[in-house]
Amino acid sequence: MKIGYLGPEGTFSEEAGKKYQKQINARADLIPYSTLHDLLFAADAKKVDEAIVPLENSIDGTIGTVTDMLVKDVDLKICQEIILPVYHYLLAQKGIHINEVTDVISHPQPIEQCKDFLRKHLPKAKLHLSYSTSEAAKQVALSLGEKVISHGRIKGAVFAAIGNLAAAKLYGLSVIAKKINAKDNQTRFVVLSKKDCEPTGKDKTSIAFSLPKDVPGGLHDVLLEFACRNINLTKIESRPSKKVLGDYYFFLDFQGHKTDREISQALSNIKSKVAFYKLLGSYPYAKK
Numbered sequence: 001m002k003i004g005y006l007g008p009e010g011t012f013s014e015e016a017g018k019k020y021q022k023q024i025n026a027r028a029d030l031i032p033y034s035t036l037h038d039l040l041f042a043a044d045a046k047k048v049d050e051a052i053v054p055l056e057n058s059i060d061g062t063i064g065t066v067t068d069m070l071v072k073d074v075d076l077k078i079c080q081e082i083i084l085p086v087y088h089y090l091l092a093q094k095g096i097h098i099n100e101v102t103d104v105i106s107h108p109q110p111i112e113q114c115k116d117f118l119r120k121h122l123p124k125a126k127l128h129l130s131y132s133t134s135e136a137a138k139q140v141a142l143s144l145g146e147k148v149i150s151h152g153r154i155k156g157a158v159f160a161a162i163g164n165l166a167a168a169k170l171y172g173l174s175v176i177a178k179k180i181n182a183k184d185n186q187t188r189f190v191v192l193s194k195k196d197c198e199p200t201g202k203d204k205t206s207i208a209f210s211l212p213k214d215v216p217g218g219l220h221d222v223l224l225e226f227a228c229r230n231i232n233l234t235k236i237e238s239r240p241s242k243k244v245l246g247d248y249y250f251f252l253d254f255q256g257h258k259t260d261r262e263i264s265q266a267l268s269n270i271k272s273k274v275a276f277y278k279l280l281g282s283y284p285y286a287k288k
Helices: 012-024 036-044 064-072 108-113 115-121 133-142 165-171 218-227 261-271
Strands: 002-006 029-033 050-057 077-085 089-092 103-106 126-129 148-150 153-155 159-163 174-177 186-193 203-210 233-240 248-255 276-284
Touching: 002 012, 002 036, 012 029, 012 050, 012 077, 012 186, 029 036, 036 050, 036 064, 036 186, 050 064, 050 077, 064 203, 064 233, 064 248, 064 276, 089 133, 089 165, 103 108, 103 133, 108 115, 108 126, 108 159, 133 159, 133 165, 159 165, 165 174, 203 261, 218 233, 218 248, 218 261, 261 276
Parallel strands: 002 029, 002 050, 077 276, 103 126, 103 159
Antiparallel strands: 050 186, 077 186, 089 159, 089 174, 148 153, 203 248, 203 276, 233 248
């Protein structure tokens, strides 16, 4: 079995992949892909059996690339979700102390999520961007962060990276500050496959749709199908269709499986009220 994830090694996506491996208790190879586009297209072409992708973060919100591709570019179903606690650490070469750090490098999201720590403990540090937390750790381990001594004095920049424990272990870095997030942080990952999931009794369903133009109350009519059946909505969000300004796709998550009688009736009625409809999957919801 081949499971694709957003690489490189040492990222939170790989951590989610390893967590999923333990859940399914099956022999599977984790295969890194450099972009979300490459990963989803690989799963759609069956180059991997499943793909693990980040869908939303409790601080930064939805990963728009994934939702957009699920609607327009690939025919994949969500078959599992994984909630991963995200903790950031300040990593440096061995022997470096936090008061020596002059520069910090990481992906833009972790830098934003750790801004309170950086402002308090490293207010003068220069910030640098990388493609991933793992890439940042790799750069610090291989080329950055070295103390250059001249005439008994340390000169030059001393770099630290914001990353996870897996990256620290992979590149032999020391943790010089632990759990530096501004807030508790979770990322929701989903497993994508070409297959549908059977009901488990503890399921969630995701759909996407767009409304006909110039139909007042169109969204209300769709949501009413859930309200009148006491179906619990867990998420509602809109994304630009990227066709014309003001045209949107709507994304809904709700409790239950598509084969449940009330949900089946609701979805059947919704199809007649919308301009576009796509079932993104019914799948077991994750335990938080």
